[in-house]
Amino acid sequence: MKRLQATILALLVTAAALALMYAKITRLGLPLLPNQLEQVWSVEAKIEFDASRHATVVDFDIPDKLGQYVRLDEYFISRGYGLNVGIRDHDRRAEWSTRQARGAQRLYYRLEAVPQSEDDPGEPSKHVPAPPNVPAYEEPLASAIQDTLGNVRDESANVFTFVSQTLVKLNAQAPNDNVMIIRNNLDRGSEAWVDRLIYVLAGASIPARRVRGVILEDRAANQHLTTWLEVHNGTRWEGFDPQTGNRGYPDNFLRWSVSDEPLLHIEGGRNVSVSFSVSRYAKSPTMVARARGVANDTFLASTMLYNLPVNTQNVYRVLLMVPFGALVVAFMRTIVGLPTLGTFMPILVAIAFRETELAWGIALFILITASGLSLRFYLERLQLLLVPRLCSVLVLVVLVMTIISLVSAKLGIDKGFSIALFPIVILTMVIERMSVIWEESGPGQALKEGMGSLSVAILGYLVMKNEHLTHLVFLFPESLLILLAVFILMGRYTGYRLMEVARFKDIVEAPSSDAKPHP
Amino acid sequence: MLSRIRKLKAAGVVGINNRNRGYIMPHNPRALYARVDDKVETKRLAIAAGIAVPELYGLIHAVREAKDFERMVEGHKDFVVKPAHGSGGKGILVITDRRRDMYIKGDGHALTAAEVQHHIENVLGGVYSLGGQPDQAIIEYRVKFDRVFEAVSYRGVPDIRVLVYRGVPAMAMLRLPTRSSDGRANLHQGAVGAGIDMLTGATTLAVCKNRRIEEHPDFGTPLGGLQIPGWPALLLLAARCHELAPLGYLGVDMVLDAELGPLILELNARPGLGIQIANGRGLRGVLNHIDAAAPLPTAPEARVAVMRAYYEGLTEAPVPL
Known part of the structure; x- marks a missing residue:
């Protein structure tokens, strides 16, 4: 019964951890391995103009929602200008201003974006736009629009096919007279053409809007924004190519803005130009996932340790690995049967090894323990009481550490300083226990247990230092639940310890011929 | 394997x-x-049940009483000092004989009264007890096997x-x-x-x-x-x-x-x-x-x-x- 209970508990705990990890991998795009880089798009808008020696205000439309992309970060580069970013009429705008500007001016806005991990079925528009009033068209435009829309209406089933048909008709190679009137010689790649389409669609009470966007293409310089048409069918917005009537958006279309306002408005400047350049580079995926999480504002994102201040994060990088050190100790003690001085002492020494690095760590550990032991043996002759004696050893441990640091400073070995990270209290206890074992069971046993602890510490260090593991646990702290399950199951292990198999050898096997006790 | x-x-x-x-x-x-x-408790229970145990000469609770051990072992040539909460035979001091002011250990080494006292103090400090808790020192009859x-x-x-x-x-x-x-x-x-x-x-x-x-x-x-x-x-x-x-x-x-x-x-x-x-x-x-x-x-x-x-x-x- 208890066996079943423990197994079920272990399974449940593991399942919960795996479910959470799976959700994080799929929804936030967290990588299981470190150093997998994700492609990040960087879009830079360059605004150039000549200042007119007066107060200058540059009002620039900057992206808010990026369509199929998520904003990681943005940078405003503008020397000598004050910056104000805000939302005006549902539109995010940056306003640079300065009292005085002279000569050619250059302002930059840079955006970093990554694809959304899951395809969103369009922007979930909570806000349904009211159908526009039918404009009071003038003749002959009025009849041209009515005729055209009337023809299309007979051939279409819903709003989107209606819009699509209308656009095909208005972009026809061989336009009829009505279409010619509507076209009014507008350049069909321009913003004015999209505005015209919106005006025409208003005749059928269809809400439509103009969208600006950047087509992402690596190393594209001096790009301009692409204007697109978006139509609302009562539940969601859908994009349409204003020149062909095809539904959808161009590939790699990063939505810049959905505003009717001009992209850029400058007070006190001439010869204004805006150009966009696009580049792609690789970035650490954890940063990307973090931004995705913040952008989506999900529960999952709240479980990310990146929400903590950086130095706290670093603490957790170490802290989260401690249970893995404990795993080594638990394994070595319950499965292998290696004796250690104290249960958690090897873990604490292993943590110190993280800072000192292995070879130095071992050397320093042996140095401190050896000098502590020799003092302890001397103190034994003074016959001091236990606690003051322990404290005297502690003082010596601290002094030895200080001396090592000072000597290594003289010699220019900076590794010597890292000794300060050794857990002094734990070392003091190690020294005391070793000396008691030394007296009680002889130096052999004391050294054996000391070495046993040291080797478990080294093993723990190697596990705790493992980069993949650190990465994994930091991104998925819930994976510690799996460890909990391992401990629960290990706690119910009743098999032999490996050392016992050797210990009990003589019960089942004929003793060796010389039959002497082993040393 | x-x-x-x-x-x-x-x-x-x-x-x-x-x-x-x-x-x-x-x-x-x-x-x-x-x-x-707790060996004192075991001894008490055993005596209550009529089971024979080595005679208790004295129990030392605190460091200031440590020197009293000499009074406790008066009239006994040999005795044993052991921690009340010891384990694995740790901290047991067997005195088999006395010569002038010296106490002779089982292995023939001679200890001064101060050295025996120090051992008792170590026992009281918890050096040999389970978990390092402060302990008591038992002074009892040495078995003549x-x-x-x-x-x-x-x-x-x-x-x-x-x-x-x-x-x-x-x-x-x-x-x-x-x-x-x-x-x-x-x-x-x-x-x-x-x-x-x-x-x-x-x-x-x-x-x-x-x-x-x-x-x-x-x-x-x-x-x-x-x-x-x-x-x-x-x-x-x-x-x-x-x-x-x-x-x-x-x-x-x-x-x-x-x-x-x-x-x-x-x-x-x-x-x-x-x-x-x-x-x-x-x-x-x-x-x-x-x-x-x-x-x-x-x-x-x-x-x-x-x-x-x-x-x-x-x-x-x-x-x-």
Whole structure:
């Protein structure tokens, strides 16, 4: 019964951890391995103009929602200008201003974006736009629009096919007279053409809007924004190519803005130009996932340790690995049967090894323990009481550490300083226990247990230092639940310890011929 | 490796994990540990039950009382200092003689009163106690062991460990101090463990440092075939200890005093598994037999009979030397 209970508990705990990890991998795009880089798009808008020696205000439309992309970060580069970013009429705008500007001016806005991990079925528009009033068209435009829309209406089933048909008709190679009137010689790649389409669609009470966007293409310089048409069918917005009537958006279309306002408005400047350049580079995926999480504002994102201040994060990088050190100790003690001085002492020494690095760590550990032991043996002759004696050893441990640091400073070995990270209290206890074992069971046993602890510490260090593991646990702290399950199951292990198999050898096997006790 | 694991399983050898989870956890309620971990309490319970124990000369609670030990041992040429909460024979100081102002240790070293006092202070400070808790120091009668063991003991006191499972003596061994165990009868420290035939009370095999031996490592005297006097009485005494501390998995340490007969030295709530090597057989068989005999009789004599039934039914002798 208890066996079943423990197994079920272990399974449940593991399942919960795996479910959470799976959700994080799929929804936030967290990588299981470190150093997998994700492609990040960087879009830079360059605004150039000549200042007119007066107060200058540059009002620039900057992206808010990026369509199929998520904003990681943005940078405003503008020397000598004050910056104000805000939302005006549902539109995010940056306003640079300065009292005085002279000569050619250059302002930059840079955006970093990554694809959304899951395809969103369009922007979930909570806000349904009211159908526009039918404009009071003038003749002959009025009849041209009515005729055209009337023809299309007979051939279409819903709003989107209606819009699509209308656009095909208005972009026809061989336009009829009505279409010619509507076209009014507008350049069909321009913003004015999209505005015209919106005006025409208003005749059928269809809400439509103009969208600006950047087509992402690596190393594209001096790009301009692409204007697109978006139509609302009562539940969601859908994009349409204003020149062909095809539904959808161009590939790699990063939505810049959905505003009717001009992209850029400058007070006190001439010869204004805006150009966009696009580049792609690789970035650490954890940063990307973090931004995705913040952008989506999900529960999952709240479980990310990146929400903590950086130095706290670093603490957790170490802290989260401690249970893995404990795993080594638990394994070595319950499965292998290696004796250690104290249960958690090897873990604490292993943590110190993280800072000192292995070879130095071992050397320093042996140095401190050896000098502590020799003092302890001397103190034994003074016959001091236990606690003051322990404290005297502690003082010596601290002094030895200080001396090592000072000597290594003289010699220019900076590794010597890292000794300060050794857990002094734990070392003091190690020294005391070793000396008691030394007296009680002889130096052999004391050294054996000391070495046993040291080797478990080294093993723990190697596990705790493992980069993949650190990465994994930091991104998925819930994976510690799996460890909990391992401990629960290990706690119910009743098999032999490996050392016992050797210990009990003589019960089942004929003793060796010389039959002497082993040393 | 794997084949040896299989052999150990087949021989019914119990490992530490199995001992802890299968026997100690279910049968030894933690609340009762105090009765055996505190040797003063054990002594008190034993006296109340009419079981003989080494006489208590004095108990030292605090450092300022440490010097009183000289008053306590007045009139006694020899005595033993031990921690009330010690384990594994740690912290036991045996004084066998006195010469002028000096106290002579079991190994012949002479100590000053100040040195004995320092040892007592260490005991009080918790150096030898479980978990380093401050402790008390017991000063008691030194056992004058029976001459039968003289040829096989190096200095200290040989004792008899009986593993009592659910009140039934299950397995036993004679523990003999050696030079390398520093006169202590603890297998961990290098003492010899000699398996005892539960039916006859004669030693069978012997083990030292987990390896089978035939002769005492210091004297070269044979270790097999040694008859322990008054064996049925010792078994009964061991079974009765279950009433002192109803721990299902109990180690009872007894000594044979030349004048006073069998005495209970101490009880152990976590007896070790070396007894299996000393006897050349695993514990599982007898433990299963006892489990199958439940509900067990209340009379200690009847419980000993449960054990006898098991060993009489065994056809094969332990693995011979």
